[in-house]
Amino acid sequence: MTIESxxxxxxxxxxxxxxxxxxxxxxxxxxALRGTQVDGHAYIDQAIESGAGAVLCEKLPADxxxxxxxxxxxxxxxxxxxASTNFFDNPSSKLHxxxxxGTNGKTTIATLLYxxxxxxxxxxxxxxxxxxxxxxxxxxxxxxTPDSISINRYLNEMVLAGCTYCFMEVSSHGIDQKRTFGLQxxxxxxxxLSHDHLDYHKTFADYRDAKKTFFDQLPKSAFAIxxxxxxxxxxxxxxxxxxxxxxxxxxxADYKAQVLENQFSGMLMKIGLHExxxxxxxxxxxxxxxxxxxxxxxxxxxxxxxxxxISKLKxxxxxxxxxxSKDEITxxxxxxxxxxxxxxxxxxxxxxxTYNERLIxxxxxxxxxDKTKRPIMAQIATELSSKVILTSDNPRFEDPYVIxxxxxxxxxxxxxxxxxxxxxxxxxxxxACQEAKPGDIxxxxxxxxxxxxxxxxxRSDFNDLVIVKEFLDKRS
Ligand SMILES: CC(=O)N[C@H]1[C@@H](OP(=O)(O)OP(=O)(O)OC[C@H]2O[C@@H](n3ccc(=O)[nH]c3=O)[C@H](O)[C@@H]2O)O[C@H](CO)[C@@H](O)[C@@H]1O[C@H](C)C(=O)N[C@@H](C)C(=O)N[C@H](CCC(=O)O)C(=O)O
Ligand SMILES: Nc1ncnc2c1ncn2[C@@H]1O[C@H](COP(=O)(O)OP(=O)(O)OP(=O)(O)O)[C@@H](O)[C@H]1O
Ligand SMILES: N[C@H](CCC[C@H](N)C(=O)O)C(=O)O
Ligand SMILES: [Mg+2]
Numbered sequence: 001m002t003i004e005s006x007x008x009x010x011x012x013x014x015x016x017x018x019x020x021x022x023x024x025x026x027x028x029x030x031x032a033l034r035g036t037q038v039d040g041h042a043y044i045d046q047a048i049e050s051g052a053g054a055v056l057c058e059k060l061p062a063d064x065x066x067x068x069x070x071x072x073x074x075x076x077x078x079x080x081x082x083a084s085t086n087f088f089d090n091p092s093s094k095l096h097x098x099x100x101x102g103t104n105g106k107t108t109i110a111t112l113l114y115x116x117x118x119x120x121x122x123x124x125x126x127x128x129x130x131x132x133x134x135x136x137x138x139x140x141x142x143x144x145t146p147d148s149i150s151i152n153r154y155l156n157e158m159v160l161a162g163c164t165y166c167f168m169e170v171s172s173h174g175i176d177q178k179r180t181f182g183l184q185x186x187x188x189x190x191x192x193l194s195h196d197h198l199d200y201h202k203t204f205a206d207y208r209d210a211k212k213t214f215f216d217q218l219p220k221s222a223f224a225i226x227x228x229x230x231x232x233x234x235x236x237x238x239x240x241x242x243x244x245x246x247x248x249x250x251x252x253a254d255y256k257a258q259v260l261e262n263q264f265s266g267m268l269m270k271i272g273l274h275e276x277x278x279x280x281x282x283x284x285x286x287x288x289x290x291x292x293x294x295x296x297x298x299x300x301x302x303x304x305x306x307x308x309x310i311s312k313l314k315x316x317x318x319x320x321x322x323x324x325s326k327d328e329i330t331x332x333x334x335x336x337x338x339x340x341x342x343x344x345x346x347x348x349x350x351x352x353x354t355y356n357e358r359l360i361x362x363x364x365x366x367x368x369x370d371k372t373k374r375p376i377m378a379q380i381a382t383e384l385s386s387k388v389i390l391t392s393d394n395p396r397f398e399d400p401y402v403i404x405x406x407x408x409x410x411x412x413x414x415x416x417x418x419x420x421x422x423x424x425x426x427x428x429x430x431x432a433c434q435e436a437k438p439g440d441i442x443x444x445x446x447x448x449x450x451x452x453x454x455x456x457x458x459r460s461d462f463n464d465l466v467i468v469k470e471f472l473d474k475r476s
Contacts, residue, residue: 005060008054098187099185099188100169110127116306125158128167187242188222190215190232223245233246257287264281278311279315282347284348318333320348337445350384359443360386363391364391371406376410388415391422391425429471
């Protein structure tokens with residue numbers, strides 16, 4: 001990246017890198033980013049008044065302050081990523097970093113890899129939607145892919161803690177905002193591509209191309225593992241210089257697997273020539289496990305050890321977690337918040353259930369997020385369940401009733417009778433628990449591991465699993 005201009009001394013000591021003028025420390029470098037809400041350039045003076053000694057920006061301010069160093073570049077997102085890597089002494093080069101991208105399955109694959117490599121005796125790092133791990137230590141995650149300062153800070157902590165591997169989720173927002181630019185990946189994985197985030201990326205092609213950039217930037221020394229069963233699987237790797245490996249359940253691929261049996265308690269899989277029982281369920285999880293297997297083999301792990309490791313893996317928090325009440329009602333909590341994820345989870349349940357029972361689905365759609373997925377998710381839920389309660393899922397700054405109306409628009413006339421609207425999510429769960437009969441299945445989709453409901457910027461405690469357990473316990 002070329003520097004357009006520098007004003008002030010180039011011998012300046014920087015205490016920290018900061019992207020928010022409200023979080024400036026003495027002698028920090030303030031990086032002005034153009035955001036979706038405001039332009040960080042408007043806060044340069046405020047940052048200096050709070051103690052910033054240097055500024056990285058795309059346009060120099062009209063009034064330049066004495067004693068402050070200004071560096072002008074074409075793209076502050078990219079410059080920030082490079083500065084962060086350098087500031088923390090290039091931590092990604094000191095461990096094996098693997099990135100996982102795609103619409104669904106990122107958290108699952110990254111977490112399963114973290115669990116498996118930890119179980120094999122390695123000290124491992126994880127950057128995921130649910131949590132950040134530095135070895136055994138856990139930190140709260142605010143994003144799926146944090147900003148580049150946080151990524152490099154955590155990677156550095158991982159190096160200092162003796163981690164030899166780090167598995168991270170690479171979101172499309174993260175790629176687009178260059179949060180992962182300049183990281184030295186040992187490998188990348190593509191899961192699948194389906195409808196999500198069209199509020200941000202505007203078109204499906206833009207969304208796809210954002211994901212593809214990740215593979216375009218992988219070095220020759222890295223591996224690029226792609227899902228042959230997804231129609232964009234080969235598109236992702238068409239311009240990469242990395243070593244391409246494919247995996248698939250349905251198509252000819254380097255890594256092949258099949259699901260031989262599927263039950264609520266697990267499935268019998270065939271990976272390559274080996275049959276094994278695993279504790280996760282659903283074809284989508286077979287695909288996730290196959291990706292985990294492929295990564296481990298490409299990283300040089302022993303095949304037998306990997307197969308044993310895979311058979312020990314348990315489902316990730318909030319991903320198809322289920323409890324069974326005393327009177328035999330099964331409640332499943334799952335993070336399905338995209339049409340494809342919801343369809344997969346419902347198809348999986350429907351392939352296992354006997355149809356002597358009813359499947360009651362509770363689902364909502366997030367506020368201030370892609371509106372176009374709302375009617376589709378309601379259509380899928382009502383088509384594939386015996387009864388559906390549409391409810392709220394983090395309405396954020398939107399009117400929850402408007403979100404519900406937009407969802408309801410997708411319910412086809414023949415399914416209207418089995419659809420109910422209960423805005424309050426707790427009441428929705430209560431209603432399902434009261435209505436369920438022994439043997440019935442309740443799916444609560446969309447929030448998974450989340451422990452809050454976000455309304456007008458305020459997050460109140462909310463945990464689907466805890467709440468459903470409470471109401472089911474009350475029945476007995
Ligand atoms: C849409 C989006 O990606 N937003 C991210 C973006 O914020 P923004 O564009 O709204 O920023 P802004 O508020 O316009 O501000 C621009 C700049 O001015 C600075 N500023 C602002 C005000 C001020 O007083 N002083 C100041 O310096 C801000 O710190 C920022 O650097 O840049 C911020 C700093 O990096 C992020 O925290 C923020 O993530 C928000 C919280 C968010 O919700 N992001 C979601 C959509 C997201 O990124 N999700 C993905 C994937 C989700 C998935 O798993 O599918 C993720 O990776 O988590
Ligand atoms: N390989 C897959 N294909 C389709 N759906 C999947 C797959 N793996 C998981 N899912 C579904 O998607 C949901 C989210 O899974 P996961 O958290 O692993 O995805 P993610 O890509 O990390 O999502 P996010 O974009 O929110 O970070 C799961 O609860 C499940 O319903
Ligand atoms: N990482 C996703 C999570 C969505 C989860 C759902 N519960 C919601 O709030 O929409 C997003 O930020 O779009
Ligand atoms: Mg995730």
